[in-house]
Amino acid sequence: MNPSVHTDSKPHEEGRAGSLIASLEEIQARYGYLPQKALLDLHKRTGSSLVDIYGVATFYRAFSLKPRGKHLISVCLGTACHVNRAPVVAREVERLLNVKAGETTADREFTLETVNCLGACALGPVVVVDGHYFPAVTTSRVGDILQSARVGLNNVKVETDERVFPLEVSCARCNHSLMDPTHPIDGHPSIRVTVSFDNQHGWTALSCLYGSYNVASEYEIPDDTVVNMFCPHCHAELLGGGSCMECGSPMVPMIVRSGGIVQICTRRGCLGHMLDLSGAIVH
């Protein structure tokens, strides 16, 4: 075999087992879905069998073979949400958007999907719109939620919005709290980490409100810079997150005090984040 054959392809496309998902994630991140042509190209480029590619692409919920709308609405139909009348909520969303679960509205604004448990059962019925969690949703609130999604959820006013909630996080290595009450952001203690980029090394304080993107930094971090983050206590690099669903940069995990993990994207300006409260203890 000629080793130079693969030099122009990305390292994970060298046909190793397990690299397929990474390639698919990349395609999905680029187009928002998996276009047929892109999958055929992938098959030609990597030589992995089309049957396998298609099988994996249809197996995982995270992949979609149909174009998705601008806004993704996930209604949880897991057991806890189900007994809390989530099916009624799902039907109301279907009625208002005039689509069925798994479909996209004709104007490509909304894609509706149902999921089986988001790991936030105590807050059920849970609806997630573009990564924002709406707890205890009733049918009467569905209209408002859709409207706020149309307006844009990423420029919310922190004080007045119940969708954002504070998180208390600690370092995944030393378990020391990362909260810094002396430097509040959005009226709550901030999350303090050490960041380094381009020979700069200094502190950064992030808003602890889930859904707020306010940051204060010792040095100005230019947009699109991918930074390395360290725990200010044990000085270990915060590593081991997945890669960002939005841009593919590495994500940094932090332990949520009440249980679970939050991951944030390390690229300045990217809004990619993930909250996994599956281990959460609810009081």
Add this chain to the structure above:
Amino acid sequence: MIQLTINGLQASFEKGTTLLEAARFLGFPIPTLCHMEGLSPYGACRLCVVQIGDGPGAKLVSSCTYPVEEGIRVRTASSRVIRARRMIIELLLASCPQSKVIQDLASEHGVRQQRFRQEHETCILCGLCVRMCEEQMAAGAIGFRGRGEHRTIGTPFDITSEKCRQCGGCIYVCPTCQLRCTYTAPEKAICGGCANLQPPCLEKERFDDMMCFMEPCVACEIKKN
């Protein structure tokens, strides 16, 4: 070589032999459905369950995928195994009553009831066709798609595959493509006709245009004469 006990019989086998191969070598029958010589083991149907160990710690494993292990005590027909097998056949009947292969298994293993909601699936997802296509026909035209209750067999994107050379291998191995005799009561979950001493077709007036796999059928021959 690996030493183990199958139904009380001590024997040793090459590393990598499966329990199914070992048991069959010793002459112990184990029913299978998704297993086929020449295709890689897949472990989908669980019909080939055997018991390892005794008492409360005993476990059931699918023998077609389980490699021989040093010192294990295997039983291929304990009461627990028989019960599990019957249950599996009953579940298969619930999804695919029209399959001759499954009906034959039912009569062979004395399954006389089907207590689940009756479906009429066309596929039990045994994966024989997929493995046949890939491993023997070297085509790789069909595969599994989707997951859970939406899992199906077919070509990528549901378009006619360029790789398929229409050899028919997939149909040949498919247990649900072999239809059962539906003469007496097509809607019944268990036909069991062939296992009866007196085939039900005997009571019918017309008998020669029915769909029956018992060929030549003694009953038909008698009637004809």
